[in-house]
Amino acid sequence: MDQEPAVRTEALTRVFEPKKKKEGSTVRALESVDLRIEQGELFGILGPNGAGKTTLLKILSTLLLPTSGKAYVAGLDVETQFNAVRQRINMVSGGEISGYGLLTVKENLWMFSQFYGIKSKVALQRIDDMLGEFGLLDKKDAKVRTLSTGQRQKMNVIRGFVTDPDIIFLDEPTLGLDVNASRVIRTYILDWLKDHPKKTVVLTTHYMAEADELCDRIAIIDNGRILACDSPERLKKMVRMNTTLSMDVTRLKDTAVFKTFPGVESFTFTEDGEKGLTKLRFVMRDESGVSDIVSAVLGQGSRIESLQKTEPTLEDVFIKMVGKGLE
Ligand SMILES: Nc1ncnc2c1ncn2[C@@H]1O[C@H](COP(=O)(O)OP(=O)(O)OP(=O)(O)O)[C@@H](O)[C@H]1O
Ligand SMILES: [Mg+2]
Numbered sequence: 635m636d637q638e639p640a641v642r643t644e645a646l647t648r649v650f651e652p653k654k655k656k657e658g659s660t661v662r663a664l665e666s667v668d669l670r671i672e673q674g675e676l677f678g679i680l681g682p683n684g685a686g687k688t689t690l691l692k693i694l695s696t697l698l699l700p701t702s703g704k705a706y707v708a709g710l711d712v713e714t715q716f717n718a719v720r721q722r723i724n725m726v727s728g729g730e731i732s733g734y735g736l737l738t739v740k741e742n743l744w745m746f747s748q749f750y751g752i753k754s755k756v757a758l759q760r761i762d763d764m765l766g767e768f769g770l771l772d773k774k775d776a777k778v779r780t781l782s783t784g785q786r787q788k789m790n791v792i793r794g795f796v797t798d799p800d801i802i803f804l805d806e807p808t809l810g811l812d813v814n815a816s817r818v819i820r821t822y823i824l825d826w827l828k829d830h831p832k833k834t835v836v837l838t839t840h841y842m843a844e845a846d847e848l849c850d851r852i853a854i855i856d857n858g859r860i861l862a863c864d865s866p867e868r869l870k871k872m873v874r875m876n877t878t879l880s881m882d883v884t885r886l887k888d889t890a891v892f893k894t895f896p897g898v899e900s901f902t903f904t905e906d907g908e909k910g911l912t913k914l915r916f917v918m919r920d921e922s923g924v925s926d927i928v929s930a931v932l933g934q935g936s937r938i939e940s941l942q943k944t945e946p947t948l949e950d951v952f953i954k955m956v957g958k959g960l961e
Contacts (some may be wrong), residue, residue, distance in 0.1 A: 640834035641671035641694060641803050646703035648689050648858075650704035663689040665858040666703065669802045671851075674831050676823065678849035679709060679838040680948075682956060686858040687838040688727070691803045694836070695725035704891050708800060721750070723801045726794035728787060728809035735779030739770065739789055742778055743796055750797040757796065764792045768818055791819055795826060804837040820848055842948040852948075854955050861955045873951045879916040879924060882939040883931050891930065897923030911939060919937055 640697035650666040663686045671677045679687050690759045693705055696716040705712045707719045733742040740761060747757035752798070760924060765771045768788045773781060781789065792803050804823075808816040823835055839845050845852050846866045853863040862869060885905070889912065892901045906913060916927065926942070931938060 637673060637705075639670050640671060640673045640675065640708060640741070641677075641836065642668050642704075643669045643694075644704040646690075646693065646705050647701050648686070648693060648698070649701040652868075662858050664693070664700075665797055667855075667858070667860055669853065669860065669863070669947060671834060671836060673834055674827070675850045676827055676835045676848055677837070678845040678852040679836065679855055680840075680842075680845050680852050680952065681838075681855035682958060685855045686735065687855060688805055689858075690855070691725060691805050692837070693840060695803050696720055697722055697725070722799060723797040723803065724750075724794045724797050725803040726790050726805065726807060728790075728804075728806035728811075730790060731786075733778045733786070736777060738777055739765070739774045739781070739955075740774045743789065743793055746793045748798050752797060760796050760798075761792070764822075767822060768792060775820045784811050787811060788815060788819070791822070795822070800832070801834045801836065804835065806838055808839070808841065816844070820844065823848065826927075842952065846948045854952060855857045856956045862951075868947050869951045870948060873946050873954045877921050879914075879918055879927070879942045880940075880942045881914045881916075881927075881931065882906075882911045883914060883936040884912075884939065885910055886914075886931065886936050887934050889914075892916070892927065895923055895927060895930070897921075898927075913934075 646667040646669075647662070648841070650661040650663055652658045652660070667690065671860075679690065681687050689698065693700055693712060694707055694711050696719050699713060708722045710719045710722075712719055735743075737745065743761045744754070744757055746810055747761070748754070752760075762771075765774055768791070770785060770788055772791075773785055778786065778789070791804070791807055794804065807819055807823075811819070823837075827833060827835060837848075849866060851863060851865050852869060855860045862872065864872070888904050892898065892914065897919050899919050902915050904913045918924065928938070
């Protein structure tokens with residue numbers, strides 16, 4: 635038998651009805667979402683504001699009920715087996731104001747660990763280790779209300795991992811954090827999965843580079859629907875975008891020949907007399923012609939001084955699918 639996926643949804647739908655008619659119209663926050671996330675995956679959910687990302691994570695972490703359809707976490711039904719689900723998961727939202735301001739960082743984290751029945755000694759050790767890794771050790775005995783936004787968010791992320799969940803849901807874990815703090819969190823996530831290959835991370839993010847760097851697979855969601863779900867590499871390949879190829883070569887005898895090469899959409903060149911270089915620029919319909927171009931250049935006895943290829947980014951994929959950028 636296949637191993638149980640970490641997450642499985644079937645036609646998962648969530649509708650929000652306005653309390654009063656005049657307060658707006660019905661929102662279909664999730665529309666027939668079918669998703670399967672395997673154990674051990676680092677899975678990203680990418681979508682614009684209002685796409686349904688938080689709604690999806692809330693249903694998977696048993697904070698919100700589906701309107702229709704099914705969601706299973708670790709093989710358990712989130713509607714009927716929510717207690718068992720809760721023992722296996724944790725969920726953290728970026729920018730959330732959680733924790734008790736009057737307790738210290740350590741007291742807060744310890745308290746959350748006790749909700750999950752983690753042995754006190756084990757919890758305290760984990761808390762110390764994680765505070766160290768997150769550069770927060772000097773804030774251990776500080777009251778939570780004195781923390782900066784970023785420090786508080788780091789504490790929230792620690793709270794998520796300190797209970798050692800099988801599956802962790804992170805809703806925009808690096809939202810608003812500076813470059814360093816974001817990197818600390820990303821590195822922690824990757825190391826955690828490396829140390830625990832059966833555990834699963836499901837995160838939402840607005841940052842393309844983050845999704846690209848971290849995730850094994852990404853679901854692109856808009857208006858409550860999954861538009862695509864694949865590895866970052868395959869997503870980028872799905873969008874057939876023009877590749878541009880720029881090459882600096884020692885002076886060429888015949889440039890006209892490149893105009894008619896297969897796959898070349900347009901070709902321009904400039905001579906850099908001072909350096910004795912010809913600068914070639916190709917817009918390619920696909921990449922298959924690149925090696926022919928390279929051989930032709932070398933065949934004329936020219937040397938390639940530099941070669942640069944620009945490929946589509948995840949942002950290009952996203953814009954193509956959703957029709958607008960993030961932010
Ligand atoms: N409690 C609620 N009552 C009514 N509508 C809601 C509620 N929660 C979410 N919605 C609506 O559902 C849709 C999806 O919201 P959701 O918070 O899941 O989006 P999101 O993808 O997380 O967006 P963001 O990137 O802004 O966090 C939105 O149109 C939102 O207004
Ligand atoms: Mg959200």
